[in-house]
Amino acid sequence: MKLGKKWFTSLVLTVGIGLVVSACGTSGGQQSSVGGAAGQGASDKVYVVGTDAAYPPFQMMEADKISGHDIDVMNAIAEAAGIKIEWKNTGWDPLFDGLDKGTVDIGISSITITEKRKEKYDFSEPYFEANQLILVAEDSPVNKLADLQGKKIGVQSATTGEEVVKKAFGDTYEGIKGYDDMxxxxDDFFNGRVDAVVADNGVLQYYAKKMTGKKYKLIKDDSFEKEFYGIMLKKGNTELLNKINQGLKTIKDNGKLQEIYKQYFGQQ
Structure with missing residues (x-):
């Protein structure tokens, strides 16, 4: 989930997609037109939604506009809940800092709901179910996470992928290499700098569709626990949380959430 120009340059050369990512920590306001009849006559407050637009297909910059699965989900929720929102590309760490300081009202950026995070923040009901996958070479003998013992493993820092690897091999495991962005x-995996990458299924499956001509395989370890993404708010903002949960329930019930999922992942 954080920013990386280097990979996108490589990706453009290899698969010809036109994604342009803003520099790490920069902010890009993007007004959303959501906020339908349910919000008319109510508060004119515009809620700032923070994200890290460098985690395709969930959040990304496309033609200087924040787009992706999570962006479509939040826009649909806001419309169903009758609230007005404005997008801000905060970056990953500044997203949490923004919630703490009140410069960001809502955070959605493939954020896994964890007990540790729930101590400090409130979460909506889950909107996406995820699990970790392992990216390795096509001819690799690796069949599970334990087989990566002694190998160089790429992860995004401060994510559940990093937690999974550290849990398996220890916090001081020398083979782990943390990155600011996935x-x-x-990119380092395909250039031979790491032997494997551990990350969320949605992201690696997205890359798998784009990496034509590259030889690799994705492995699911049955020991990996399921994860759930939620929309994050500063603790105590109960009124806004209730509105978001109601909007989420609406798009689950009317099929909009599933429609968005199929648009990006092409399956149920």
Missing amino acids: PSAV
Whole structure:
């Protein structure tokens, strides 16, 4: 989830997609037109939604506009809930800092709901179910996470992928290599700098569709626990949280959430 120009340059050369990512930590306001009849006559407050637009297909910069699965989900929720939102490309760490300081009202950026995070923040009901996958060479003998013992493993820092690897091999495991963003980790894998990458299924499956001509395989370790993404708010903002949950329930019930999922992942 953080920014990486290098990988996108490589990706453009290899698969010809036109993604342009803003520099790490920069902010890009993007007004959303959502906020339908349910919000008319109510508060004119515009809620700032922070994200890290460097985690395709969930969040990305496309033609100087923030787009992706999570962006479509949040826009649909806001429309269903009748609230007005404005997008801000905060970056990963500044997203949490923004919630702490009140410069960001809502955070959505493939954020896994964890007990540790729930101590400090409130979360909506889950909107996406995820699990970790392992990216390795096509001819690799690796069949599970334990087989990576002694190998160089790329992860995005401060993500559940990093937690999974550290849990398996220890916090001081010398083979782990943390990256500010997932694109850079994948780039290093294809350039032979790491032997494997551990990351969320949605992201690696997205890359798999784009990496034509590259030889690799994706492995699911049954020991990996399921994860759930949620929309994050500063603790105590109960009124806004209730509105978001109601909007989320609406798009689950009317099929909009599933429609967005199929648009990006092409399956149920």
